[in-house]
Amino acid sequence: MDVLALLAEGFATSLSPLNLMVVILGVTAGLFIGAMPGLGSVNGVAIVLPLTFIVPPSSAIILLAAIYYGAMYGGAVSSILLGIPGASTAVATTFDGRPMAQQGKAGLALIAAAVASFVGGTISVILFTLFAAPLADVALAFGPAEEFALVLMAFTTFVGLGGDDKLKTIIMICLGLVLSTVGLDLISGQPRLIFGDMPGFYSGISFLVLAIGVYGVGEVLYTIETSKSSPQVTPAKITFGELALGIKAMGRIWKTMSFGSFMGFFVGMLPAAGATPASLMAYGVAKQTSKHPETFGKGNIEGVAAPETANNAASTGSLLPMLTLGIPGSPTTALLLGGMVMWGLVPGPMLFIEQPDFVWGLISSLYTANFAAVLINIALIPLFVWALRMPFTVLCSIVLVLCIVGGFAPSQKMHDVWLIAGFGVAGYLLRKADYPLAPLVLALVLGPLMEKSFRQTLIAEQGNVFAFVERPLSGTFIAIAALFFVLPFIKYLRKGTRSGIAPAE
Amino acid sequence: MAYTFTRRVAMGLAASAALVATTATTALAEGWKPQKPVEMVIMAGQGGGADRLARLFQSIIQKESLSNMPILPVNKGGGSGAEALRYLKDKEGDAHTIMATLNSYYTTPLRTDIGVNIEEFTPIARMAEDTFILWVNADAGISNLDEYVAAVKASGKDWKMGGTGTGQEDSLVTAMLEKEFGLEMTYVPFKGGGDVAKNLIGNHINSTVNNPSEQMGFYKAGKSIPLVAFTPERLAAFPDVPTARELGHDIVYAMQRSFVAPKDMPAEAVAYYTAMFKKLSETEEWQTYTSEKALMPAYLTGDDLQAYFMTERDKHQAILSAMEGNS
Numbered sequence: 001m002d003v004l005a006l007l008a009e010g011f012a013t014s015l016s017p018l019n020l021m022v023v024i025l026g027v028t029a030g031l032f033i034g035a036m037p038g039l040g041s042v043n044g045v046a047i048v049l050p051l052t053f054i055v056p057p058s059s060a061i062i063l064l065a066a067i068y069y070g071a072m073y074g075g076a077v078s079s080i081l082l083g084i085p086g087a088s089t090a091v092a093t094t095f096d097g098r099p100m101a102q103q104g105k106a107g108l109a110l111i112a113a114a115v116a117s118f119v120g121g122t123i124s125v126i127l128f129t130l131f132a133a134p135l136a137d138v139a140l141a142f143g144p145a146e147e148f149a150l151v152l153m154a155f156t157t158f159v160g161l162g163g164d165d166k167l168k169t170i171i172m173i174c175l176g177l178v179l180s181t182v183g184l185d186l187i188s189g190q191p192r193l194i195f196g197d198m199p200g201f202y203s204g205i206s207f208l209v210l211a212i213g214v215y216g217v218g219e220v221l222y223t224i225e226t227s228k229s230s231p232q233v234t235p236a237k238i239t240f241g242e243l244a245l246g247i248k249a250m251g252r253i254w255k256t257m258s259f260g261s262f263m264g265f266f267v268g269m270l271p272a273a274g275a276t277p278a279s280l281m282a283y284g285v286a287k288q289t290s291k292h293p294e295t296f297g298k299g300n301i302e303g304v305a306a307p308e309t310a311n312n313a314a315s316t317g318s319l320l321p322m323l324t325l326g327i328p329g330s331p332t333t334a335l336l337l338g339g340m341v342m343w344g345l346v347p348g349p350m351l352f353i354e355q356p357d358f359v360w361g362l363i364s365s366l367y368t369a370n371f372a373a374v375l376i377n378i379a380l381i382p383l384f385v386w387a388l389r390m391p392f393t394v395l396c397s398i399v400l401v402l403c404i405v406g407g408f409a410p411s412q413k414m415h416d417v418w419l420i421a422g423f424g425v426a427g428y429l430l431r432k433a434d435y436p437l438a439p440l441v442l443a444l445v446l447g448p449l450m451e452k453s454f455r456q457t458l459i460a461e462q463g464n465v466f467a468f469v470e471r472p473l474s475g476t477f478i479a480i481a482a483l484f485f486v487l488p489f490i491k492y493l494r495k496g497t498r499s500g501i502a503p504a505e
Numbered sequence: 506m507a508y509t510f511t512r513r514v515a516m517g518l519a520a521s522a523a524l525v526a527t528t529a530t531t532a533l534a535e536g537w538k539p540q541k542p543v544e545m546v547i548m549a550g551q552g553g554g555a556d557r558l559a560r561l562f563q564s565i566i567q568k569e570s571l572s573n574m575p576i577l578p579v580n581k582g583g584g585s586g587a588e589a590l591r592y593l594k595d596k597e598g599d600a601h602t603i604m605a606t607l608n609s610y611y612t613t614p615l616r617t618d619i620g621v622n623i624e625e626f627t628p629i630a631r632m633a634e635d636t637f638i639l640w641v642n643a644d645a646g647i648s649n650l651d652e653y654v655a656a657v658k659a660s661g662k663d664w665k666m667g668g669t670g671t672g673q674e675d676s677l678v679t680a681m682l683e684k685e686f687g688l689e690m691t692y693v694p695f696k697g698g699g700d701v702a703k704n705l706i707g708n709h710i711n712s713t714v715n716n717p718s719e720q721m722g723f724y725k726a727g728k729s730i731p732l733v734a735f736t737p738e739r740l741a742a743f744p745d746v747p748t749a750r751e752l753g754h755d756i757v758y759a760m761q762r763s764f765v766a767p768k769d770m771p772a773e774a775v776a777y778y779t780a781m782f783k784k785l786s787e788t789e790e791w792q793t794y795t796s797e798k799a800l801m802p803a804y805l806t807g808d809d810l811q812a813y814f815m816t817e818r819d820k821h822q823a824i825l826s827a828m829e830g831n832s
Contacts, residue, residue, distance in 0.1 A: 348722015
């Protein structure tokens with residue numbers, strides 16, 4: 001096959017000693033950058049970008065892609081161990097990763113994250129290899145109406161979640177949507193909800209600030225309260241037996257992982273979406289379709305695997321519009337695109353034809369980067385777990401410091417640090433009152449996208465609301481969304497009748 | 506998800522760039538030199554035309570060692586550049602901050618009350634004027650301006666023109682088109698030029714006035730057709746595309762790509778940056794880029810540049826008030 005021949009040639013590029021070294025270096029650096037709260041793949045790629053002049057373009061993009069990949073793996077580490085999302089893409093990983101760590105299963109959670117990332121990365125690279133060209137057309141078919149329908153679908157997966165109180169979920173989504181409107185209006189440029197004239201609110205509320213507040217600070221407060229004066233040390237150790245056990249456990253949830261991969265790849269491929277919404281959506285779907293949705297959020301391994309497969313798959317997916325259409329699907333790919341312009345490459349439909357060495361060298365390096373990342377990650381797990389042996393009193397202060405640093409670093413505004421403190425207290429109180437926090441975070445991520453696409457569609461269709469259902473693609477998504485919304489009720493009814501018919505069970 | 510550069514990144518970048526730059530010597534070594542990394546504020550978000558161009562400047566400066574300190578691009582795209590303008594205002598007297606501008610440099614302070622007077626800023630250099638072309642999808646069956654006008658007239662409000670935010674460059678060009686030909690289209694705002702280009706190819710909108718660099722990839726693949734250029738003369742990269750002026754319609758509009766600095770930047774620093782951009786404008790990379798991407802190189806500096814800014818601001822004031830009068 002043509003594609004395979006090209007890929008083989010690509011491997012000849014990516015397996016050269018220089019490029020292999022570059023991959024290992026990039027993945028390791030990315031792993032640590034991703035694991036640091038506040039530093040994500042964007043920062044990692046930005047640091048290294050100017051360095052790439054000293055190597056040929058194909059090695060340069062391989063290095064950047066390796067960092068990007070490594071950071072996706074690394075983001076899970078602090079999400080699981082400390083409950084602070086290491087990067088925006090790893091927020092969903094805290095939902096179940098942190099509870100697992102508290103139950104002494106940090107090692108298992110980390111293995112799950114690594115294996116899931118590997119599966120997600122690999123499946124998506126295969127999809128990329130085989131279908132890059134036709135999939136570019138799918139990305140093109142996505143206009144504002146389709147974007148809106150997709151986001152709506154994401155929300156319904158959360159409303160329909162089995163375990164939580166539906167009313168509370170809807171309240172939290174609404175709260176998140178309100179928070180997402182803070183800042184300058186996308187279309188008219190007028191400031192909204194800036195509380196008088198606080199310049200800090202001009203750029204809106206960063207979703208990482210909210211996540212660090214409610215999950216990082218809120219978690220610390222909650223743990224201080226529950227542990228009272230007797231600080232608990234999380235018994236965390238890792239053995240080869242556990243490793244084998246972990247990989248075995250992953251085999252049982254292949255369905256969740258393969259679904260997460262496809263979904264992540266698909267969502268990541270859409271310009272403007274990216275890995276963060278993809279991971280949140282995959283989490284929602286995993287919970288929705290699970291037989292035991294009530295165990296999610298309390299340390300279910302599937303709750304770690306789903307977002308981790310999806311965020312890695314999405315990071316590959318977002319390379320697709322970047323290469324084929326010249327449109328970045330995420331902030332990091334925007335930087336990669338900048339790099340390509342620097343090296344004199346023109347992204348767009350012709351890139352595959354004019355620069356096959358570059359494109360296929362990059363694609364094949366994703367295979368090697370994935371492989372290197374999973375090995376390095378698993379090798380480092382004992383080191384990560386060792387960090388948890390610290391007494392809680394020490395760990396808790398470290399977590400708080402990291403929260404503040406992580407919140408301050410991206411914007412360098414004290415404003416965001418105060419917001420984190422406020423969100424921390426609010427998150428703690430909401431948690432005590434049993435309000436789910438995931439929908440809040442999801443709404444802040446997807447809110448701006450939803451509002452923008454909704455308004456664009458209405459402007460373009462001159463106020464015709466039916467445009468959303470008239471278009472085949474968006475109509476399908478809306479139908480699926482409606483199905484998701486009613487699914488829990490159907491489940492509930494079926495359960496009701498079954499127990500009614502056979503009460504002896 | 507507003508990512509900007511962190512201080513830690515800044516230090517990392519400084520360290521890494523130092524590795525690259527130590528061996529090279531700067532031709533501008535005499536007199537004042539930056540003492541720390543220079544912040545390059547970008548008035549737009551990541552990935553758009555303005556951002557890509559700013560990063561190209563940064564990379565050329567780095568590659569050719571035009572500055573002894575690294576240049577750090579910082580995106581402050583909120584509110585059509587309002588965020589960046591406010592930021593620069595607060596940097597009064599600073600010698601290590603420069604800002605890459607586009608036309609929202611005039612329009613944003615005119616449209617929203619953000620307490621910024623651009624007359625106070627220090628002009629550094631204008632690097633180029635970016636051009637605007639009218640584009641349609643290759644499947645639309647339109648090959649010249651007359652057919653375009655006829656098609657828009659036939660569809661009326663159903664005709665969707667895509668562009669950047671309302672009140673920004675694309676919408677101004679659209680308003681001029683509407684006025685000249687007596688058209689009425691529906692203007693759909695998007696977040697950036699790349700997004701606009703993609704939506705044209707996906708047939709979600711009917712036409713755009715993208716910069717050539719934003720449509721170049723699709724144009725080369727035969728997916729979009731340029732109808733008319735809003736430039737004084739034909740573009741070398743598009744020799745077959747007529748200008749509006751040739752066809753008897755006086756619509757000329759350009760997007761300036763310049764650099765400005767905060768109020769009261771020390772004179773030595775201004776001289777340093779002016780010389781740096783002068784060098785940059787002479788590099789081979791920049792020359793190649795402008796011809797390939799159909800930009801008009803237009804180096805201008807000092808008082809001439811300030812005078813240019815003021816004339817342009819008045820022009821935009823006129824266009825904006827005409828637009829508001831219409832709607």
